[in-house]
Amino acid sequence: MRTKIVVGNWKMNKTVEEGVGLTTAILELIGDGMADCEVGVAPPFTALDGVKRAIGRSGIRLVAQNCHHEDDGAYTGEVSVRMLDSLGCASVILGHSERRQLFGETSAVVNLKVKKALGAGLQAIMCVGETLDERERGVTEELVTGQVREGLDGVDDLENVVIAYEPVWAIGTGKTATPGQAQEVHASIRRTVRDIYGETVAGRLRIQYGGSVKPSNAAELFSMPDIDGGLIGGASLKAEDFAAIVRAACC
Numbered sequence: 707m708r709t710k711i712v713v714g715n716w717k718m719n720k721t722v723e724e725g726v727g728l729t730t731a732i733l734e735l736i737g738d739g740m741a742d743c744e745v746g747v748a749p750p751f752t753a754l755d756g757v758k759r760a761i762g763r764s765g766i767r768l769v770a771q772n773c774h775h776e777d778d779g780a781y782t783g784e785v786s787v788r789m790l791d792s793l794g795c796a797s798v799i800l801g802h803s804e805r806r807q808l809f810g811e812t813s814a815v816v817n818l819k820v821k822k823a824l825g826a827g828l829q830a831i832m833c834v835g836e837t838l839d840e841r842e843r844g845v846t847e848e849l850v851t852g853q854v855r856e857g858l859d860g861v862d863d864l865e866n867v868v869i870a871y872e873p874v875w876a877i878g879t880g881k882t883a884t885p886g887q888a889q890e891v892h893a894s895i896r897r898t899v900r901d902i903y904g905e906t907v908a909g910r911l912r913i914q915y916g917g918s919v920k921p922s923n924a925a926e927l928f929s930m931p932d933i934d935g936g937l938i939g940g941a942s943l944k945a946e947d948f949a950a951i952v953r954a955a956c957c
């Protein structure tokens with residue numbers, strides 16, 4: 707039985723004060739209702755410290771949205787895994803489609819980051835997913851399989867890896883993949899992982915779905931056999947919506 711994992715990706719939203727307020731509101735709404743699953747919030751770098759304090763001992767995981775693949779040095783504007791670790795981050799989102807599309811991140815770079823994050827003891831949430839054009843051309847499986855293989859190249863242990871399947875056409879668009887569409891790709895990701903790492907590792911790996919998850923569609927998506935929770939963008943900015951999605955995963 708895999709523990710469901712729900713993470714709110716706040717992207718470039720929320721000041722420190724706003725982030726602390728949102729975290730406090732989420733905690734009030736969730737209460738002790740997340741005993742059976744893993745819940746995380748991913749504020750912008752600037753709010754990590756403040757949100758960490760607001761999280762306190764609640765068990766919510768502090769998640770970063772990105773990191774650099776070098777330890778330190780002349781990389782203006784970048785943040786290393788050691789810095790994230792020192793802030794109390796438990797996880798880092800890597801290879802989000804916005805990083806790939808807007809900042810030119812390739813799977814090779816994502817792979818370097820995954821290895822660096824794992825080496826520092828952080829959980830790596832590695833995002834994969836196809837564009838609308840790729841889906842319409844019928845290359846979804848090939849594309850996603852390639853992203854998984856490249857992203858995990860040289861990674862021996864998947865214990866601290868989560869894969870987030872996020873069809874690009876569903877992110878922030880209000881268009882959600884149907885549970886069937888999402889399940890099909892999740893199953894194919896698990897097959898790819900099984901081919902590389904074997905049955906046991908594939909059976910343990912958690913694969914989140916991301917792309918316009920809302921309180922109204924969360925339960926159905928999370929009920930699919932290979933969907934182990936969600937990476938939530940827009941809906942994670944509203945405490946009520948995020949708490950409802952967490953409830954859908956945790957019960």
Ligand code: PEP
Pocket residue numbers: 715872876877878879880916917918919937938939940941
């Ligand atoms: C995301 O950015 O990871 C995401 C899934 O966004 P949204 O939920 O807004 O589609």
